[in-house]
Amino acid sequence: MNRYPALLDGETGAYGVVFPDLDGIVAMGGTIDEAMLNAEEALRDAAIEAEKDGTPLPAPSAPEAVAVPAGATLVSVPLIRLSGKAVRANLTLDEDVLAFIDAESKRRGMTRTSYVNWMTRRVAQLGG
Numbered sequence: 474m475n476r477y478p479a480l481l482d483g484e485t486g487a488y489g490v491v492f493p494d495l496d497g498i499v500a501m502g503g504t505i506d507e508a509m510l511n512a513e514e515a516l517r518d519a520a521i522e523a524e525k526d527g528t529p530l531p532a533p534s535a536p537e538a539v540a541v542p543a544g545a546t547l548v549s550v551p552l553i554r555l556s557g558k559a560v561r562a563n564l565t566l567d568e569d570v571l572a573f574i575d576a577e578s579k580r581r582g583m584t585r586t587s588y589v590n591w592m593t594r595r596v597a598q599l600g601g
Contacts, residue, residue, distance in 0.1 A: 481548050
C-alpha cells in the first residue's frame with residue numbers, strides 16, 4: 474500500500490487537503506476526519522482514472538522532501554483500493570473490544586462491518 478504525502482489546512486467547518494505529487498487532486502471537509510476520508514476517496518478515484526488512461530500515478534514523494542507552507546500540516550493518505558468484493562474474515566476479539574465496536578457502530582448508525590471497515594481506514598490514515 475502506498476501512502477501519499479498531503480497538505481491539510483483550513484479551519485473549523487472548512488478543511489482542505491491537496492497532494493503535492495498529484496496536480497488537481499484535492500478534497501474538502503467540514504471536519505479534519507471528513508477531509509481526510511474525502512482525501513482517501515479522491516486519491517482512490519485518481520488512481521482508478523489513471524489506470525483507465527493507462528498512466529500510472531507517480532510514486533509518492535518522501536514526506537521529508539515535501540515543502541510545508543505556513544498554516545498547513547503534512548499528513549499522509551493511504552491509497553486503499555476497494556475491490557467491491559466482500560470477503561468473510563473470522564476474527565477472535567477480546568469481549569471488551571467487541572463491546573466497544575458494537576457500541577460505537579450503534580452510536581454512529583453503522584453496522585459492525587461498516588464500522589470496522591471505517592475504523593481500519595481511519596487508522597491507516599493516521600499511519601497506524
